[in-house]
Amino acid sequence: MTTEVPPAAAPDEEDWLRLDGQVCFSLHAASRAFNGVYRVLLKELGLTYPQYLVMLVLWEHGEQPVKRLGARLRLDSGTLSPLLKRLEAAGLVHRERSAHDERSVEVRLTDEGTALRARALQVPRRIMAATGFTLEEIAALRTTLNRLTTALDKAALETTPACD
Amino acid sequence: MTTEVPPAAAPDEEDWLRLDGQVCFSLHAASRAFNGVYRVLLKELGLTYPQYLVMLVLWEHGEQPVKRLGARLRLDSGTLSPLLKRLEAAGLVHRERSAHDERSVEVRLTDEGTALRARALQVPRRIMAATGFTLEEIAALRTTLNRLTTALDKAALETTPACD
DNA sequence: CATGATTCAGTTGTGCGCAATTGAATTGTG
DNA sequence: CACAATTCAATTGCGCACAACTGAATCATG
Incomplete structure (x- = not known):
């Protein structure tokens, strides 16, 4: 009832939503800002940011089924299936039903996809520079x-x- | 030409893509993980994560035009217009053309939207706990x-x- | 006052993220 | 071998993010 509550060690209840807004929003904003810089750099490679992540995995680990790609990137087939179709349409990857297990689809780089790696090598350094x-x-x-x-x-x- | 290059202080060119993958991917993954926890907590409030961000701004700063909301959240009308329509359909906000400037649309909380704040107060503490x-x-x-x-x-x- | 530039919200189109479902292939069990 | 459970990729539906554009309202300039 009184307003003479001493400045508590813990934030006032009313402050929680403000604090929270700053925390969650900072991460949200940083993620989109990062995305924005990548968008610019990756445009000349013809890739979106998530597509770039997929290519990174393929460049590093080579051919693998959609399932493993999803596990590495924490993405499910609902995201990966159309994304991989676009990469295939762009001529960067090839999709093929596994011979051993017809349920599985193997994703592998085409020559063009492999070649793209050389041009991608400059991206990380530019991103580093952008972050400062x-x-x-x-x-x-x-x-x-x-x-x-x-x-x-x-x-x-x-x-x-x-x-x- | 030779392969006897000494281990450089800076990472090998070949390592850049791996390092880069970790950096950008960490942010990407953290953002989605954060989003996932919010999704669970906000479901009982009937809000998505971006909708929650909009409500935070309205709770803190009160009625304001779409333009200012977008500036605070770094979102443009392409994202906000449909989002605000959904909040209006949910009965949480009211949209109205400004009397002073017919181009502008003022967004203000309904009584229901204002009341929702009380239930939202527990969210930040739960998020804090989730992060550890x-x-x-x-x-x-x-x-x-x-x-x-x-x-x-x-x-x-x-x-x-x-x-x- | 007239006209051209600017400032708004809104719409469209593309792509990501995720829940839920489908359907085929595989595996486990009797 | 037969049948149920599991494991896959793919699809559908919804919402967010962003670029590009539309069209109305406002402002600036002459």
Whole structure:
């Protein structure tokens, strides 16, 4: 009833929504800002940002089924299927039913897709320059974000438990 | 020509794509993981994550035109117009052409939209708990992400200059 | 006052992200 | 071998993000 509440150590209840807005919004904004810079750089490669992520995996690990691509990128077939079709239409990848398991679809780079890697090599350096961050800062941020992702994924599993 | 290049202080050219993949992917993944947890918590409020961001702004700053909402959230009308229509259909906001400037549309909370704030107050604390981060860590991450966003926005402007 | 530039919200089209479903192929069990 | 459960990719539906465009209202200039 009184207004003489001393400045508490913990934020006032009314402040929580503001604080929260800043936290979640910062991540949201950073993600889109990052996306924006990539969009510009990747336009000349004819790739979108998620398509670039797929190509990174293929360049690093080579041919693999859609399932494994999705596991590495945390994307399901609802996102990957149309994306891979567009990459195939662009002539960068080839999709083929596995001989061993007809349920599985193997994705592999075409010669053109493999060749694109050389042009992509300059992208990371330009992104680094755009951030103005040092290698150490980038590494630290990556570690923090990975820890955040792990914690959030764990929490999501505990919150969503489909009972049973 | 030779393969006897000594281990350089800077990463090998071949490593750049891998490093880059980790950096951009970490942010991408963290953003989606965050989104996933919010999705669960906000479902009981009947809001999506971007809709929640809009409500946060309205709760904090009150009635304002679409233009200002977009400036605060870095979203354009292509995103906001349909989003606000859905919030209006849900009975949470009201849209009305400004009397002073017929081009502008004022967005204000309905009583129902204002009342929803009370139920939203518990969301930030639950998100905090899900991250496992301390207030200090959250604040530090926010600062880093804001610095990153500012730098990336600046770089995007310099890279995209539509000449003029 | 007239006209040309600017400022708005809205629409369209493309692509990503995710939940839910479908249907075929495979595996496990009796 | 037969049948049920599981594992895949693909599809559908909805919402967000963004570029490009439309059209109305406003402002600036002469």
